[in-house]
Amino acid sequence: MGQTAQQVLSDAPTTHQRLRDWVAEVAQLTQPDRVYWVDGSEQEYAVLTDELVAAGTLKRLNPELFPNSFAAFSDPKDVARVEEQTFICSAKEGDAGFTNNWMEPSEMKTKLNDLFAGSMRGRTMYVIPFVMGHLEAKDPKFGVEITDSAYVVASMRIMAQIGTDVLRKIEELDAFFVPALHSVGAPLEPGEQDVPWPCNEEKWIVHFPEERSIYSYGSGYGGNALLGKKCYALRIASVMARDEGWLAEHMLILKLTSPEQKSYYLAAAFPSACGKTNLALLDPTIDGWKVETLGDDITWMRFDDEGRLRAVNPEAGLFGVAPGTGWDTNPNAMRAISKGNSIFTNCALTDDGGVWWEGMTHETPAHLTDWQGNSWTPEMDHPAAHPNARFCTPINQIDMLAPEYHEPDGVPLSAIFFGGRRKTTIPLVTQSRDWSHGIFMGSTLSSETTAAAAGELGRLRRDPMAMLPFIGYDAGDYLKHWVKLSSAVDAEKLPKIFLVNWFRRTPDGGFAWPGFGDNSRVVKWAIERIEGKAEAVDTPIGFVPTADSLDLDGLEISTEQVDAALKVDALEWAEEAESIDEWYRRFGGSLPEELLSELEGLKSRLG
Numbered sequence: 001m002g003q004t005a006q007q008v009l010s011d012a013p014t015t016h017q018r019l020r021d022w023v024a025e026v027a028q029l030t031q032p033d034r035v036y037w038v039d040g041s042e043q044e045y046a047v048l049t050d051e052l053v054a055a056g057t058l059k060r061l062n063p064e065l066f067p068n069s070f071a072a073f074s075d076p077k078d079v080a081r082v083e084e085q086t087f088i089c090s091a092k093e094g095d096a097g098f099t100n101n102w103m104e105p106s107e108m109k110t111k112l113n114d115l116f117a118g119s120m121r122g123r124t125m126y127v128i129p130f131v132m133g134h135l136e137a138k139d140p141k142f143g144v145e146i147t148d149s150a151y152v153v154a155s156m157r158i159m160a161q162i163g164t165d166v167l168r169k170i171e172e173l174d175a176f177f178v179p180a181l182h183s184v185g186a187p188l189e190p191g192e193q194d195v196p197w198p199c200n201e202e203k204w205i206v207h208f209p210e211e212r213s214i215y216s217y218g219s220g221y222g223g224n225a226l227l228g229k230k231c232y233a234l235r236i237a238s239v240m241a242r243d244e245g246w247l248a249e250h251m252l253i254l255k256l257t258s259p260e261q262k263s264y265y266l267a268a269a270f271p272s273a274c275g276k277t278n279l280a281l282l283d284p285t286i287d288g289w290k291v292e293t294l295g296d297d298i299t300w301m302r303f304d305d306e307g308r309l310r311a312v313n314p315e316a317g318l319f320g321v322a323p324g325t326g327w328d329t330n331p332n333a334m335r336a337i338s339k340g341n342s343i344f345t346n347c348a349l350t351d352d353g354g355v356w357w358e359g360m361t362h363e364t365p366a367h368l369t370d371w372q373g374n375s376w377t378p379e380m381d382h383p384a385a386h387p388n389a390r391f392c393t394p395i396n397q398i399d400m401l402a403p404e405y406h407e408p409d410g411v412p413l414s415a416i417f418f419g420g421r422r423k424t425t426i427p428l429v430t431q432s433r434d435w436s437h438g439i440f441m442g443s444t445l446s447s448e449t450t451a452a453a454a455g456e457l458g459r460l461r462r463d464p465m466a467m468l469p470f471i472g473y474d475a476g477d478y479l480k481h482w483v484k485l486s487s488a489v490d491a492e493k494l495p496k497i498f499l500v501n502w503f504r505r506t507p508d509g510g511f512a513w514p515g516f517g518d519n520s521r522v523v524k525w526a527i528e529r530i531e532g533k534a535e536a537v538d539t540p541i542g543f544v545p546t547a548d549s550l551d552l553d554g555l556e557i558s559t560e561q562v563d564a565a566l567k568v569d570a571l572e573w574a575e576e577a578e579s580i581d582e583w584y585r586r587f588g589g590s591l592p593e594e595l596l597s598e599l600e601g602l603k604s605r606l607g
């Protein structure tokens, strides 16, 4: 039997009345066997992970290969974000906009109440106080996640600052917190044997933007369950940002230092599994340029008193795509992971107790255990790791972490990149004509879908600012917010905007551009454009590098390949403009005027 409301309250280690009330209310609804308040300590982590190993959810990895690290394997039906089941329940349907699923809030609340009733029976209910961003920020953004998954607790400890220090600060400030309720939706009958990855066929990821609350039911995976990440730091935070005058974005942040020892900060928005972690941990292949990391997935930005756009990373860890991460492509990530203290989900296991995934090493091991627990050899026609397998690793294990990561006010941006996965049409890099044209580029960003979300792969879709699945309100209002915020500041101080595409193909199907460390060449060109040093062709779509303005020193690449990567093709762009037109029509009346003018401008330049 569960604890009574009185017991729950008498055990609650907090004086914060709203938190006490909410925890008691949730315990009454969900009926857990016990309530546990997470303190965030190392000792607690050791106990939790031991319990998860005993339950079969985690497997401890060989400590000589990956110290203090674990592998988890999810239910095969719970491997990615579920966009179809993600809802923005604003009071008015129009406030959710055409990019979100919507349901009338009280109808959704009734549904959620039914789902959560008794959903934690036989389990422990964990209460996780957390903060996104700096605890000492001027206006720290608190949340409390209640979950019945110890795997979620362990992962949240890597991804955010959690526990007693946060709770004390919430009390001291008598602060608002976002209530974020999560259940895997798999109650246990007395005596019933648990499974390694409990979850429910039915999944609901629900946000109430006005009351700033989150409910997640049925999934234990990634952004569905680690509620500080996409649910809070993007969907709810984008609504807070609209109301408070800032921006919550799906972006990485990096610091770049030139051979002249001048430093620049750059943010980049790419859709899920389109290269943020890789660019954030860039290992430059050109001499004299140094890169340091500030963030790899989420960026909160605001204009400072001097009109400069400043960026912070609200997260404390990486939840990075494993496949394709290797000693060749991303040695900095490999070094961070190798320090241990990581949770790997849906990777393959090596026979010596380590993890492996496609692209990690040149040679595929002769034998593995695949992510579904089956014996695997290289002749098999399916990958050993799931395509959305992930590593969860503390950000402070990155050797190249910029010290500014710890600055509560963040860093001033010189440039913003937008980019997607496009086989055709979009050149390697295009500088926008000006800020407004840059917002146009962001608003029309498009990409082929990836394994980061459940559903069809490789389908081309528009993904404005790489935020399509993460804007917590009307997409047209979101674009208006970008336009309005930036129109209030000195245009000279705005970051320069670039559109990039690492994924264009040559006619034989291969990548036109080598990517990864060689993307430093594109970053260098962008910085030299900002400094007024690099040449460009003024094309109808923006400024594209001349073939010799890109530093290709030491790169084995044919002229045909470079041309294929940089080409602006009139026919492809006629189709693109048509498709942008269609996209913009879907906004109804809510698109900012400025962007319609940008589209007209593009069409007339294309002729």
Ligand code: GTP
Residues within 6 Å of the ligand: 270, 271, 272, 273, 274, 275, 276, 277, 278, 279, 296, 297, 319, 320, 321, 322, 323, 324, 325, 329, 452, 502, 503, 511, 514, 515, 516, 519
């Ligand atoms: P989320 O965490 O889902 O938001 O993704 P992300 O944007 O951080 O993507 P990530 O950097 O993890 O890259 C996803 C996949 O793209 C990995 O398999 C990478 O190996 C691959 N990738 C990243 N950069 C490049 C590149 O420059 N060229 C090519 N060809 N592939 C790349």
Ligand code: SPV
Residues within 6 Å of the ligand: 080, 081, 221, 222, 223, 224, 229, 230, 271, 272, 273, 297, 319, 452, 453
């Ligand atoms: C993404 O899908 O953009 C991710 C992974 O970063 S998840 O945290 O699962 O959303």
Ligand code: MN
Residues within 6 Å of the ligand: 250, 271, 272, 273, 297
């Ligand atoms: Mn992401």
